[in-house]
Amino acid sequence: MHLNSLLQACSASKSLNQAKQLHHYMLLHGSHRKPFFTTKLIQIYADCDDLRSAHSLFRQLPQPNVFAFTSILAFHSRHGLARQCIETYAEMRFKGVSPDGYVFPKVLKACAQLAALLEVGVVVHKDVVVFRWDVDLRVCNSVLDMYSKCGDVEGAARVFDEMRERDVFSWNSMMSCYVCNGxxxxxxxxxxxMRVDGCEPDVVTRNTVMDAYCRMGLVSEASKVFEQIKDPNVISWTTLISGYSSVGRHGVSLGIFREMVNDGMVFPDAGALSGVLVSCRCLGALASGKEIHGYGLKIMPxxxxxxxxxxxxxxxxxRCRRLHDAENVFHRMDKSDVVTWNAMIFGFIDTGLxxxxxxxxxxxxxxxxxxxxxxxxxxxxxxDLRCGKQIHAYVSKTDFNCSMIPVYNALIHMYSICGCIAYAxxxxxxxxxxxxxxxNTIIGGxxxxxxxxxxxxLLREMSDSGINPDLVTxxxxxxxCSHSGLVDDGIELFYRMTKDFCLTPVKEHYSCVVDMLGRAGRLEDAFHFINQMPLEPDKHIWGALLSACQENQNISVGKxxxxxxxxxxxLEASHYVTLSNLYSRAGRxxxxxxxxxxxxxQGLLKPSAHSWIGTGS
Known part of the structure; x- marks a missing residue:
């Protein structure tokens, strides 16, 4: 058989033993001196994951061509070796080899994996244009995907708008870019x-749109999109499960999971199980959680x-106070993974330990x-303050990159509750x-x-900075205002919520105003405020007023x-006791x-001259 045919057959079979035999044959007959045959053998070794042999031959080539470089790049890309992929591309360009449509997608993928947009990605994109591969759909999709995964929304949109041709992958990448960047x-x-352009959405498109709706809290809209999917995949189900969980509708989330299992068309993966277990925790649904635990171990390692x-x-x-079970799970998890320890720490805190x-x-x-x-x-x-300061010192020496805001927020909260508002x-x-x-944290502090x-x-500074206050603020x-006796300022602030910020007060805000007026002794104003509430006053609001009446000895409003x-x-005895004490202190x-x-x-007080101790029978 001709050597070229043997190389083609060996490439198709991807047999390392055959590749070595063929290599030996080439050495015996001097064929290894021909760059074409050597390049083909490099590709076979790389495809068989024998990088050492591929590299050895690669270094023997006096002038490696684009095909030889592509084989090495393909190995690095396939194994997630992004840095090595970029280094190989740099060597390729240094040696004056022109990249092609097979090279660019692999290198751009590596740039995305390393988030190396400014360091390398922009340069590679420039090469795409210089070598005129910006008309190739697959290459353009790779450029778009790189900008998207590096978080450069404007760059991704610019590439998308300039594309001469788009396919469903192009549209999906652009949508994913928007979703992932808020x-x-x-x-x-x-x-x-996309629909106007005549491109038919696929399951990935609809999954992405579902994710978008879920992130906006519009789970009903996400559910409508789900119903349009002919054959939902595990990502479709998981997105809907997590979406309902994220808005606190944990019962619905659990119900969707059961529907997925009963449907039997798609088996849940570890991500789906993780999502529904979050809902089980919030519901305190121990029995369901144990079922899912057993089910998960049955369907996967x-x-x-x-x-x-x-x-x-x-x-x-x-959460269900089954610490022994929690520790058993902890011991089966990877102890080198920070997620394992974070879960155990959170579990102890959630249990009050x-x-x-x-x-x-x-x-x-x-x-x-x-x-x-x-x-x-x-x-x-x-x-405590000592431990908190030690962690603060650690934080000061450590770079958490984009995660620093929640860390600093936690430090502000810690210093506030430890009485060190100046540190906060x-x-x-x-x-x-x-x-x-x-x-919100510093204002609350x-x-x-x-x-x-x-x-x-600080509230005024917050508004000036462009961040709108919410209900928590x-x-x-x-x-x-209540704790500082700033009654008039507090009342004005309460009405500004609706007037200036279009926020609808909830019971917590009404309770704050009642407490504020009560602390200032303006009990009739507080009672009048309650009677004007558009919401039905609950026990907390009336309780705050009664407590203030007891403090100020106001019998009329207290009654x-x-x-x-x-x-x-x-049947709550404390309400009667408070009113009785109010009368007693006034001499009534x-x-x-x-x-x-x-x-x-009401049976809330033992009758006079009777013992609560039973005599037995």
Whole structure:
């Protein structure tokens, strides 16, 4: 058989033994001196994952051509060796070899994996244009995908707009870029443009749109898209399960998972199991969680199951106070993975065992596991000042890149609850970027320390910085006004919520105003405010008013508040006791006695001259 035919057959079979025999034959007959045959053998060795042999032959070529470089690049790309892929491309360009349409997708993929847009990606994109491969659809899709995965939305959009031809991959990449960078509404708009352009959406398109709707909290819209998918895949189901879980509709999330299993067309993967276990934790659905635990071990190897779903399962068991089960899961997880330790720390904290969480954190450090931003954000709320300062020192020496904002937010919160508001503000002041949580935390911290004027000043700075306050911001600010006696400022702030920020107050905000007026002794104003509420006042609001009446010895309003509380909770003894004490302190003994009789009538007070100790029979 001709050597070229032998090489072709060996390439098709991808047999390493045949490749070595053929290599030996070439050495005996001097064929290895011909670059064409050597290049073909390099490709066969690379395809058989024998990089050493491929490299050995590659180095023997006096002038490696694009095909030889492509074989080495393909090996690196296939095995996720992004840095080596880029280094090979750099060598290729240094030697003056022109890249082609097979080279560019591999190198651009490596740039995306390393997020090396500015260092390498832009240069490779320039080469795409210089060598006129910007008209090739596959290459253009790779450029678009690189910009998308590197988070350069404008760059991705520019490439997309300049493409002479687009396929479904192009549209999906652009939509994914918008979704992953927090621009979900634009992703939905792209879908409409895609249809106008005559490109038919596929399952990936609809999965991406579902993800966009879920991120916007529009799970009903996501569900409608799901119904349009003829054959939903595991990503379709998982996206919907996670979407309902993310908006707190955990019962629906669990129901969708059961529908997926009963449907039997798609088997859930570890990601789907992890998503539904989060809902089980929030519901406290221990029985369902144990079923899923068993099901997961039945359909996949334990190593895979625990790697992906272990953290969610561990925190479920901890929430249900099954610490023994949680620790069993912990011991089956990878101890070198920070996610394992984060889950255990969170589990202890969620169960109210902060001291064990701190011990677990210490053991994690002793083992040399590298801490991430989630570890810091999770452990700080249960740290004392000494431990918190040590973590702060660690943070100052460590680069968490884009994850620094939640870490600094946790530090602000820690210093605030430890009574060091000056330290909290120092951390806040050093932050280059701040998010909504940052402002809410520092405003709440000053409010907690009775520094209402500073909290209001920060609220104004927050608005000036371009970040709109939310309901949590106003809860913190109103509480600050209440604790600082800034009644008029607080009332004005409450009405500005709707007028200036188009926010609808919830019961927590009304309760803050009642507490504020009560602390200032303006009890009639508080009662009038409650009666004007568009919401039905609950026990917390009436309780805040009654407590203020007791403090200020206001019997008339206190009686009204107590009557409301008793009508809401007729069997709650504390309401009767509070009203009775109010009468007693005012010297109205007959009214106090009347309340006692009411309690006896409800069975809330033992009858006079009777013992609660049984005599037996």
């Amino acid at each position: 621009l979900s509404q634009r992703a939905v708009e792209v879908l409409e443009s 334990g190593e895979i199951f625990y790697r992906s779903a272990g953290a969610a399962l561990l925190t479920l068991y901890a 902060g001291h064990l969480a701190v011990e677990c954190f210490g053991e994690m450090q002793e083992r040399g596991v590298k801490i991430d931003h989630t570890t810091i954000s999770t452990i700080l709320p249960v740290c 503000y120092s951390v806040f002041s050093t932050m280059v970027e701040r998010d909504l949580v940052t402002w 000053f409010g907690m320390h009775g520094l209402g004027q500073t909290a209001l000043k 106003f809860s913190s600010a109103l509480s600050a 009204l508040a107590a009557e409301k509380l008793i009508s809401l909770e007729p 003994w007959d009214d106090a006695a009347r309340i006692r009789v009411m309690m006896e009538g």
